Every structure is written in C-alpha cells, then in structure tokens.
Amino acid sequence: MMDVYLFSSIWGFIFLLLPTMVLMWGLAANRIGRLPFRSSREKLKKSARRSLVLLWLALVTSLLFVGLAALVLVRFGWVFVQEWAVFALPALLLTHLAVILFTMPRLRSLTRDRQGTGPVDGEVRGAIAAPRVAVPVQTAFAAAGLSSVQLCFYPVLTLFPIRLTLFWAAFLGLGALLWFRQRRRERMLRREAKSPSAGFRLMRVAATFACIAAVGVILFVLSMQASILPDRMSMMNHSRIDYGGGPAVGHGGDGSHHAHAGHGKKAVNVTELTGPRTGEPDRRYTLVARKETVRMSSGKTVEAWTFNGQVPGPELRARKGELVEVTLINEDIDDGVTIHWHGVDVPNAEDGVAGLTQDAVKPGERHTYRFRVEETGTHWYHSHQTSSIQVKKGLFGPLVLLPEEGEPEKGLDLSLMYHFFGNREVLNDSDTLRHRRVDPGTEVRLRLTNTDSYPRFFTLVGTPFRVTAIDGNEIHRPGELENVLLSVAAGGRYDVIFTMPDRPVRLTAGTGSDDPGILFTPDGKGKVPEVSDHLRLSLFDPADYGEPGEVSLGLSGGFDREFTMVFDFGMGFYNGMFRDLWLINGEKFPHTPTFMVQQGDLVKTTFINRSPMDHPMHLHGHHMLVLSKNGKPVTGSPWWTDTLNVAPGESYEVAFRADNPGIWMDHCHNLDHAAAGMTLHLSYEGVTTPFHVGGAAGNHPE
Numbered sequence: 001m002m003d004v005y006l007f008s009s010i011w012g013f014i015f016l017l018l019p020t021m022v023l024m025w026g027l028a029a030n031r032i033g034r035l036p037f038r039s040s041r042e043k044l045k046k047s048a049r050r051s052l053v054l055l056w057l058a059l060v061t062s063l064l065f066v067g068l069a070a071l072v073l074v075r076f077g078w079v080f081v082q083e084w085a086v087f088a089l090p091a092l093l094l095t096h097l098a099v100i101l102f103t104m105p106r107l108r109s110l111t112r113d114r115q116g117t118g119p120v121d122g123e124v125r126g127a128i129a130a131p132r133v134a135v136p137v138q139t140a141f142a143a144a145g146l147s148s149v150q151l152c153f154y155p156v157l158t159l160f161p162i163r164l165t166l167f168w169a170a171f172l173g174l175g176a177l178l179w180f181r182q183r184r185r186e187r188m189l190r191r192e193a194k195s196p197s198a199g200f201r202l203m204r205v206a207a208t209f210a211c212i213a214a215v216g217v218i219l220f221v222l223s224m225q226a227s228i229l230p231d232r233m234s235m236m237n238h239s240r241i242d243y244g245g246g247p248a249v250g251h252g253g254d255g256s257h258h259a260h261a262g263h264g265k266k267a268v269n270v271t272e273l274t275g276p277r278t279g280e281p282d283r284r285y286t287l288v289a290r291k292e293t294v295r296m297s298s299g300k301t302v303e304a305w306t307f308n309g310q311v312p313g314p315e316l317r318a319r320k321g322e323l324v325e326v327t328l329i330n331e332d333i334d335d336g337v338t339i340h341w342h343g344v345d346v347p348n349a350e351d352g353v354a355g356l357t358q359d360a361v362k363p364g365e366r367h368t369y370r371f372r373v374e375e376t377g378t379h380w381y382h383s384h385q386t387s388s389i390q391v392k393k394g395l396f397g398p399l400v401l402l403p404e405e406g407e408p409e410k411g412l413d414l415s416l417m418y419h420f421f422g423n424r425e426v427l428n429d430s431d432t433l434r435h436r437r438v439d440p441g442t443e444v445r446l447r448l449t450n451t452d453s454y455p456r457f458f459t460l461v462g463t464p465f466r467v468t469a470i471d472g473n474e475i476h477r478p479g480e481l482e483n484v485l486l487s488v489a490a491g492g493r494y495d496v497i498f499t500m501p502d503r504p505v506r507l508t509a510g511t512g513s514d515d516p517g518i519l520f521t522p523d524g525k526g527k528v529p530e531v532s533d534h535l536r537l538s539l540f541d542p543a544d545y546g547e548p549g550e551v552s553l554g555l556s557g558g559f560d561r562e563f564t565m566v567f568d569f570g571m572g573f574y575n576g577m578f579r580d581l582w583l584i585n586g587e588k589f590p591h592t593p594t595f596m597v598q599q600g601d602l603v604k605t606t607f608i609n610r611s612p613m614d615h616p617m618h619l620h621g622h623h624m625l626v627l628s629k630n631g632k633p634v635t636g637s638p639w640w641t642d643t644l645n646v647a648p649g650e651s652y653e654v655a656f657r658a659d660n661p662g663i664w665m666d667h668c669h670n671l672d673h674a675a676a677g678m679t680l681h682l683s684y685e686g687v688t689t690p691f692h693v694g695g696a697a698g699n700h701p702e
C-alpha cells in the first residue's frame with residue numbers, strides 16, 4: 001500500500017520535475033551562448049555570475065531526478081529503471097560532468113576577472129565561445145529534453161518507432177552540430193570579424209525554427225495517419241507472436257502467414273468450440289438489450305442502456321452441472337451487443353467477444369449462448385462490443401453459480417454491483433444509503449462486484465466478517481476480519497460473509513459517509529455505525545489471507561511457457577488520436593504480442609507495472625493462480641483470480657493451465673485502457689477465427 005503511493009508520487013514528481021529541468025538547462029544554455037557578445041568586461045563578469053547560478057539550479061534539478069531514479073531502483077528494482085539507464089541517465093550524467101569539468105571553471109575564472117572595465121577583445125570573446133565551454137551546456141539541455149521525451153512520450157511516433165538507439169543517434173548528431181556551430185563562432189570572434197547584423201541573425205533563428213516546426217508537423221501528421229487502425233483485421237494477424245520459450249506452433253491453415261498448422265494437426269475454427277448444442281436446458285434466460293430511462297434510489301434518472309430495462313441487468317442463477325441457455329435480443333443498441341461471461345471458463349465460442357468469437361448482434365437480431373456450468377461462484381456478464389462505452393452505460397448484470405442441487409440456499413444472499421453511473425456512484429440501482437431489516441443470527445453473504453474501471457474500496461463495519469471467495473474462487477480457511485478495507489479490482493468480485501448481530505451493520509462502497517451502501521438493522525432502527533477514517537483501516541491483502549491448501553495445477557514439474565507483460569505509460573497516437581497510452585511491452589494492440597500455447601501447457605505470466613496507474617488484468621477463459629506478489633510468494637490460501645489488479649510499482653507472477661482451447665482476450669479491465677490498445681490474445685495452437693474487428697466488420701470488442 002505504502003509502496004503504491006510512493007510509486008505514484010514519484011511519477012507525479014517526475015512529471016513536474018522534467019519540464020523544470022528542461023527549462024533550467026534551456027535558460028542556462030541561452031545565457032551562456034550570449035556571453036561572448038557582452039559589450040564590456042563588467043557586463044561580462046555579471047553575466048558569468050548569473051550563468052553560474054543558473055547552472056547550479058539546473059544541476060540541482062537533474063540531481064533530484066537522478067535521486068528519484070535511485071529511489072525507484074532501490075525500492076522497486078532494476079526492471080523499473082532499466083530503460084532510463086540506457087539513455088536518460090547516462091546522457092544526463094555525461095553532459096553534466098562535462099559542464100562541471102569544462103564550463104564551470106571557465107565561468108568561475110570570468111567572475112574573478114580583476115582587469116576592471118573596458119571593452120572585451122576578440123581573443124577573450126573567442127575563448128568564451130570555445131566549444132568546450134558552451135557545448136556541454138547545450139548538450140545538457142538536449143539530454144534533458146530527450147530524456148523527457150523518453151520518459152513521457154516514448155511511443156509518440158508511431159510511424160518511426162523511436163527506440164533507444166535512435167535516442168542516442170539524435171543526441172550525438174545534435175551534439176556534433178552544436179560543436180561545429182560553436183567552433184565557427186569561436187573562429188569568427190577571434191578574427192574579430194564583423195558578426196552578421198541583428199536583422200540577419202533574427203532571420204536565421206526564425207528560419208531554423210520554421211524548419212524544425214515543419215519537420216515536427218510532418219512527423220506529427222504522418223504518425224497520426226499511420227496509427228489509424230485498418231477497417232478490417234483479424235485477431236490472428238498479429239505482427240508478433242510470443243511462444244514464451246516453448247515450441248513454435250501456428251494458428252492453423254487459414255492463410256495467415258504464421259500458420260504452420262502445428263505438427264500436421266487440423267485447424268479448429270472457434271465457431272466449433274461451442275457448449276452443448278443439443279439437450280433441454282435446465283435454465284433458460286432471455287436478455288433484451290434496449291435503451292431505457294432508469295430511476296435511482298435518490299429519484300434521479302439516467303439515460304441507460306439496459307438488459308431487460310434495468311441496471312444492473314437481471315440476476316442469472318444456475319447450479320453446477322446445469323445446462324444454461326441465454327438468448328440475447330438486441331432491440332435498439334445501434335452498435336450491436338454481445339454478452340461475455342466474465343470469470344466463467346465457458347467454451348470459446350460462447351465467450352461473447354465481438355470480432356473474435358462472434359459478430360456483434362445488431363438491432364433486431366438475436367444470438368443464443370449455451371454452456372454447462374462447471375464451476376461455482378460470483379461472476380458477472382457484460383457486453384463485449386464497444387465495452388468501454390456499453391458497460392459504462394449499463395449493459396451488465398450479476399451471474400451467480402451455485403453448488404450442485406442438494407445444498408439449499410440459506411440465509412440472505414445479495415449481489416451488489418458497484419458502478420459509476422451517470423456521474424453518480426451506485427450500488428445496484430441505489431445511490432444512497434439504503435436500510436434493510438435482517439433478523440439477528442442470519443448468515444449474510446454479500447457478493448461484491450466492481451464494474452468500474454478503477455479499484456474500489458468497500459468497508460463493512462459493525463461486525464467481524466470473512467472474505468470467503470475472490471473472483472468466485474473459494475478461500476481456504478478464511479480468517480475473521482475487522483476494520484479492514486477491501487479493495488476490489490475493476491471487474492473483480494469478493495464474497496463476504498457475516499452473521500447478523502443484534503446491532504446495525506453497515507456496508508459502504510467506499511469510505512465516505514456519502515458513498516452508497518446498505519445499513520443492515522435487526523429492527524429497522526438503531527444508530528448508523530460510522531465508517532472510520534479509512535487511513536486507519538488496514539488494507540486487506542489476499543496474499544497472506546487464509547491457509548495454504550491444495551492446488552490442482554501440478555506446479556512441481558516446471559512451466560512449459562513463460563510470458564512477461566511490462567506496463568508503461570506514454571503519450572502518443574492511437575487510431576488517429578493523440579492521447580494517453582498504456583502499453584504492454586512498449587506496444588499497443590494490434591502490435592502487442594500474441595501469447596501462443598498448446599493445450600495442456602502449464603503457463604506462467606509475470607506482470608510488472610512501471611506506469612503510474614492501476615491495471616486490472618483480465619484473462620478470459622482461465623483462472624490464474626497467483627504465485628507471488630512483489631517477489632514474495634503467496635503465503636495464505638491458494639489465490640485464484642481472473643482479474644488481478646496490478647497497482648503502480650507492483651509485480652506479480654501467476655500460473656494457469658492451458659486447458660480451454662480457443663483464442664482468448666487478455667486485457668486491462670480499465671476498459672478505457674483496453675480501448676486504447678491495452679489488450680492482447682492468448683491463442684491455442686491450431687485455432688482460427690473467421691471473424692474480424694474494425695469499422696467494416698462492425699466489431700469493436702473494446
């Protein structure tokens with residue numbers, strides 16, 4: 001928790017520091033560049049003194065940056081600074097060393113000049129203009145500027161992806177140019193040649209700036225255009241395939257150029273990977289997507305996109321072993337709709353991803369999903385067509401999978417979905433504190449779901465409780481908790497159980513007294529327990545909660561494939577827009593890698609978040625077992641998840657068994673990040689898809 005704040009604060013500081021650093025070096029370079037042209041020795045002396053002060057200030061800003069880098073290295077590790085160490089840090093250190101060794105002594109001797117007043121002769125002017133005095137400062141300015149670009153705008157040029165070698169090339173090229181310019185100036189001054197007129201110099205500066213601006217504009221426009229996504233593309237035609245150190249296998253014989261149809265095996269089309277197509281379903285549901293005005297508990301209304309006219313959509317319940325059939329009908333959602341069963345390992349064709357497992361269901365059309373329930377727990381469903389818009393608008397609902405017939409449902413069992421809706425925070429359809437009567441002694445199960453894009457705090461006060469499941473996966477021997485803050489990942493779920501005491505209990509989606517919530521009371525009255533200051537609540541950590549239990553993965557044999565996802569921040573272009581970008585391994589979809597596996601593989605994935613934002617990573621079709629957090633092994637109950645929040649500065653290792661063939665999305669469930677390309681695919685050998693994403697195909701899964 002502390003480290004998460006520390007990491008984000010460091011980034012906040014860096015964002016302020018970088019422009020300051022560039023400014024200080026720019027001012028210093030400018031003043032030192034003008035030194036040789038001072039009219040008298042006195043003025044020269046004064047200006048040299050000021051230049052020294054500026055240089056010291058500039059050095060301090062750089063030193064702060066180096067200090068922050070060192071702090072990141074010590075607290076978070078090498079991987080968090082390794083790119084800085086290849087360009088930004090050495091470029092700054094080299095130039096700054098030159099400033100200290102060559103520029104500063106020269107300036108100091110100028111300030112000590114005792115020859116009094118009078119004009120400056122050409123010899124002195126030339127000596128001040130010497131490249132080794134001015135160029136160190138000018139290149140320090142260039143290094144500061146390029147370092148800022150590296151840290152904030154790394155992926156800015158889509159057309160000519162700037163890589164670290166190019167940073168060095170630009171830096172050294174610039175250094176050489178500056179050196180030649182300064183040498184010419186030195187010679188000219190020594191010869192006491194007449195310097196060009198002020199008018200001419202002004203024109204020369206203007207022309208230089210115009211050239212730089214023109215090149216900048218051309219690069220900007222070309223990059224913007226190059227970032228526009230094709231109108232139609234297959235999720236299989238990725239430029240990069242990552243085999244995770246395992247054997248290279250192909251998609252299958254569909255003409256995609258990576259296809260070597262894996263060892264003569266026949267290609268499988270995702271449309272064949274369905275649930276049971278025949279048989280009478282045990283549960284039959286119909287979900288109608290339509291626009292509706294929805295009223296919240298405060299009386300406020302929201303223009304929503306709904307399933308069956310309500311937000312959240314109707315709660316779907318089924319028992320393990322049952323065959324579920326859901327018919328989706330789209331009444332009037334123009335872009336089309338799908339349904340994704342978030343957290344349920346359904347067969348690939350039932351996964352509901354537009355452009356990957358099906359086409360979006362357009363207005364007037366319908367689509368039927370069928371799957372056999374093979375697991376239990378709290379899950380949810382939502383549209384996976386333009387999901388960054390449709391989920392926000394309300395196209396989601398709870399999906400509760402119960403154990404086999406025989407175990408009766410007992411006590412009170414509530415699905416509670418937190419959502420940010422029409423600029424208000426809601427719990428289901430309630431934006432206020434609701435009251436609910438519960439008899440003392442009743443066992444209450446709260447199924448907390450976070451449908452938002454950011455981690456959400458929940459607090460439960462007035463009773464001890466247990467977290468019995470995370471993302472629908474049971475916790476082994478959960479201990480009793482009190483005064484803890486639960487942080488549920490975007491897209492994640494926590495099951496919380498308590499026995500109703502004879503006094504009120506308050507659940508809050510958040511920590512403030514205005515946040516929506518429920519007050520459980522034995523008699524409809526009683527004092528509302530206050531949510532205590534959340535800084536004094538400790539944060540619940542699944543990594544050491546519960547007791548170790550059995551794991552069905554067979555971890556002892558080693559991994560068949562290992563993948564790594566490093567998350568970075570950058571400003572740049574995506575689909576023709578200049579915006580914030582959240583990168584996986586320096587890239588955004590469709591240039592992110594495809595992780596290729598074979599059925600049966602035991603797979604390890606490492607997440608490293610170097611960016612200043614949370615990334616709730618969601619893998620479709622599989623459950624991931626968390627092995628370690630920030631390098632420390634998980635010590636509590638086996639921690640299974642499908643949506644793992646990777647906070648700034650954190651790293652996790654997870655494992656899963658590749659036992660559900662198909663092509664699966666693996667993306668950030670901050671859906672705006674996903675829509676900006678923070679997504680990739682887990683692809684099984686020999687599986688192909690006939691569907692396409694893009695404008696022409698009408699499919700936009702994000």
Ligand code: C2O
Pocket residue numbers: 340342382384491618620665667669
């Ligand atoms: Cu809940 Cu791919 O999403």
Ligand code: CU
Pocket residue numbers: 582614615616668669670673674678
């Ligand atoms: Cu993200």
